[in-house]
Amino acid sequence: MYAVEQYARAHIVTDTADSPDDERRVVPVALRYDPETDPRQVHITLPGPHEWVFPRELLEQGLRVPVSKGGVRVWPLGRVQAVMEFHSAQGVAVVQVDSKALMRFLRRTYTVATPVAH
Numbered sequence: 001m002y003a004v005e006q007y008a009r010a011h012i013v014t015d016t017a018d019s020p021d022d023e024r025r026v027v028p029v030a031l032r033y034d035p036e037t038d039p040r041q042v043h044i045t046l047p048g049p050h051e052w053v054f055p056r057e058l059l060e061q062g063l064r065v066p067v068s069k070g071g072v073r074v075w076p077l078g079r080v081q082a083v084m085e086f087h088s089a090q091g092v093a094v095v096q097v098d099s100k101a102l103m104r105f106l107r108r109t110y111t112v113a114t115p116v117a118h
Helices: 056-062 099-111
Strands: 004-012 026-033 041-046 050-055 067-069 072-077 081-088 091-098
Touching (some): 026 091, 056 067, 056 072, 081 099
Antiparallel strands (some): 067 072, 072 081, 081 091
């Protein structure tokens, strides 16, 4: 069994931009799912040491309707984009990602066999 990893491009959405270029800066986002260590969770890593772990189901539902759990919110933005909002003590990070990339990642997570509990 193996972990699923995928990289996607995301736009950082902020209202504190110094210039129009900063407002929609493109950053790499790492998506990870490891069925052996945590079969119900996905990991999303933003630039720097910013990793978020939340239920895979939240990401899946958030592609269709607005959902939130803890410090994570996900909602569709039209037909081709999704927004993920991450809240922490350091502030709020909001990123916009192509829905197609997130759906591809989710499909791959469901093709990996889930470990059987003993």
